Amino acid sequence: MQTRPKIIGTAAKRLEDPRLLTGHGSYVDDKTPAGTLHVAFRRSDQSHATILSIDCSEALKMPGVVAVLTARDLEGLVKPVVATSKMRDYHATPIYPLARDKVRYVGEPVVAIVAESRYLAEDALEGIAIEFDTLPNVVDPEQAAAPDAPLLHEDAGTNVIVRREFLRGDVDLAMAAAAIRVNRRFRFHRKTPMAIETRTYLAEYDQGRKSLQLHTTSQIPGIIRDVLTDILDLPTVRVVAPDVGGGFGGKASVYQEEILVCILARKLGRPVKWTGDRLEDLSSTSQGFDEIVEAELGLDEQGRILALTAEVVGDIGAYSIYPWTAGLEPVQVVSFLPGPYRVAHYRGRVRAVATSKPPTGPYRGVGRPTSTFVMERLMDMAAQKLGLDPREIRLLNFVSQEEFPYKTASGIVWDRSGFTECLTSACAAFDYEGQRAAQAVARAAGRWVGIGIASYAELTGIGSRISASPGMPINTGTETATLKIDSTGAVTAAFGVASHGQGLETTLAQVVAEELGARLAAVTIIHGDSAAVPHGTGTYASRSAVLAGGAATLAARALREKVERMSAHLLGVTAAEVMVADGFAFVPGSDKKISFRELAKAVYSEVGRIPAEARESLEETKLYDPFFGTTTCSTHVTQVEIDPETYVIKVQRYQVAEDCGRIINPLIVAGQVHGAVAQGIGAALFEEMVYDEMGQLLTASLVDYLVPTAVEIPSIGVSHLDTESPSTVGGFRGMGEGGTIGAPAAIANAVADALNHLNILIDELPVTPERIFQLIKNKEK
């Protein structure tokens, strides 16, 4: 029998917070088994160079040093990691734990020193001498894409690692017929995910069992387990991501240091640990997208979109990372560019170009922060040309309710979702008319006040029919949940996802408690452990609520039926008469009632209370595959004010309306939106990884890489919509990334609006006081 929903949808406080906020979390670096050896890396200080020689003899003599290793020492111990793809015109780039023959970015690990302590290992770094022969720079992605450019990967024969085109309709004809055309070259600069916890790996090898255990700061322990088993040719590998302090995409790939500690632990027979410091994090964690987009939008005189074209050059850095490949980010810029709008004619071309900078990887929002920035800027530019309000031009062009499911120009299918509702709801909560009136008053007084809107749609919770990254051969479309009621009546739910700040220990417990009829506090969530379930890929791409939530729902429903069947024997009724809630099975309207604890005792220990042939283990495993996944949409509206003399930009008001389907926990949804908007404000106004023309990192500390602090972030209003129930089990849509997708575009539009009277366009992010100063200066010339 079904009970009334009451746990899903409540603002339950995060169950993990008392642990994490009182310093009782247990992160990888908190674990140091007896006898642990520590690694420090000598990294490349050259952007592109041949390694002529490496002299480690001085380092080997230094106190506490156990081993000093170069790529040569690892030959035969490990296979390279190769991110393969079914994409045509794709060139994989093998990744070795230490640079082999040549270096391809500043920060690439070249020599590993293993010592009794990290301190001694770092001291010994000074005893290493590397002789480099510098090679031509491959720093500018457009130059690197030229046919005669020096090559970063000679085997690829080109620096253009991925090439792709999406085409629908007769775009040239439609563009030529457009009454209004707006075009621009847009630039969104490179950034880094910047988790508080730096990457840390601890490998232990059991010589007797020939089994490896890796503790890792990873979002994807299941994928790491699978690849390590392969490249190290080991029968058993267990990968555990314990408490992890943030990821944002930076912990969602396989890393050189991660592989190396495993090799060393196996070879040396002692636990081996590496804890990245902040400089290593800045210079070697996979970085966020770096895109150049030349785009044009054609509209009719009413403002209806006719055609859209885009040429994208994605600077992907030195390697095509595993498992996502270099196609992950730039290809999604063109596949998502048409956004939530009706675009009949479209051509999007992309080239992903290798450069001698750290590899780019997943970064919260993947592709869509850039595609939304470009499309939403074009929409505002068109609106201005047409004399339309930015809100009106969007309402005119949104895919409407009657058109769902709508197949976009790049082939993505939007299921029923509230594009229009998000915009109207965000504008209502923002008091759009009132703020426009206030803006007019402020502008008349000489103040530079601007309002910006950004609407977007994204695919979340994607299933097995779509790859999380184009052409990627591994399956990211399913998740498994294993639920158990053990002999004490305790409920445990194990998943392949890996929470690293999302609060999944709370939201998944809410789903399990609700669907099973358990008490919330009595549900223990196990995640981030490759041994917990047979297959699972982790937490990324706004998938965990949808996929793990779906698997949890299916497993809990099946387990509840078992509870009903077993309880029926004990209560002397039929299973159909039993209800399960709050950790009890009971018959409504009677005093027949049994706790999970009593039930478990009867099932497992008090043999005879249930007929042997009817006895079932209180355990269920279910796999969930949402096939295509679902659409999530949102609108952000913001107001900024720019000081007309200093050009300092202040974000003053911020409103988000999002449709994430059925909400599991509104507190957590709001928290994810707040965090992601803060990250997006960082991308829009502050964060930029700067490399000079020699490929040297200039933003090598947090003095120069500017992450926004609480002072820079306004109060953020969030309106939750639940406009259409999607086709996912549980009715959930993914939402963890969205804020980072909408915020840069909304801020860019607001800044452009504030500068409108100067006839200045914003086409580059982050936009800073310096950039505004230059724009104004160049205009005056």
Next chain:
Amino acid sequence: MPSWKKDCPCSRANEFMKPAQFEYLRAASIAEAVAALSAQAGEGKIIAGGQSLVPMLNFRLLKPLLLIDIMGIAELKFLEETPGGGLRIGALTKHHTLETSPLVKRLFPVLSEAMSHVAHLAIRNRGTIGGSLSHADPAAELPLMAVLLDARIRTASPEGGRTIAAADLFVAALTTRLLESEIIVEVELPALAPATGWAFEEVSRRAGDFALAAVGVLLAVEKGKVSSASIAMMGVAETPLRAARAEALIKGRAIDASLLDELVTAVRDACEPNTDLHASADYRRHLVGVLARRAVIAAWKRALGEQP
């Protein structure tokens, strides 16, 4: 007596050390610190709050053989009014003390105001005036204040010590006239004229970041005209600067729009900004003019007894 190592609550302390190896001395007196520094002949380094030094050690930009910790020296901890209404500030006085002390607020409100711009509370709770002046970051508030307020810096050294005018202390970025074995022990601020108007204006990328540019102003007004003016700026040269020409320009005149335009030009002409990641030289030059205008207006209003 158990050894320190057995007593250490964190048994993993050695895993997290980033600096090159050094010896450590906790000095009990100025004399002991000076003697130890002198004995190292350039290989020693004084550590107080450590807010600039420790990051430099961790990046191994500095590799001193000996760190001399002066935080335990009681004779460096004082903050007192001089008979004339100035201040004597012990070298170990923390930024947070200068920010919140009622004495500082009463005598040198511009200093408390400027201190609220120094980094973040945790840093203000450790950083010291002696440390900041010795470090001489061209974008730090205390060197600017020292130059604005005509501070006199007293030092100790094996030769006995001396007094250096703030205007003479700063040579270049991170470079002072302090000798190898010389330690700042005290900063004296001469009294301000009664009813001096003041203002401090700063722009940084984020709250607490180093200034892109900042300006401090003191104005005394008699009979509706500026009787004395101090205008100091930072972030726009290798050291904090006094805008002497701009000061002379407004002396004896009432502040009005056209005078302000002249002042902005004079201030911009006086600076020699550098380009870095966050701001070009041109933008800094532009900015310092904007801030000088705002600061002079605010100081003028305060001197006239108005709300700025």
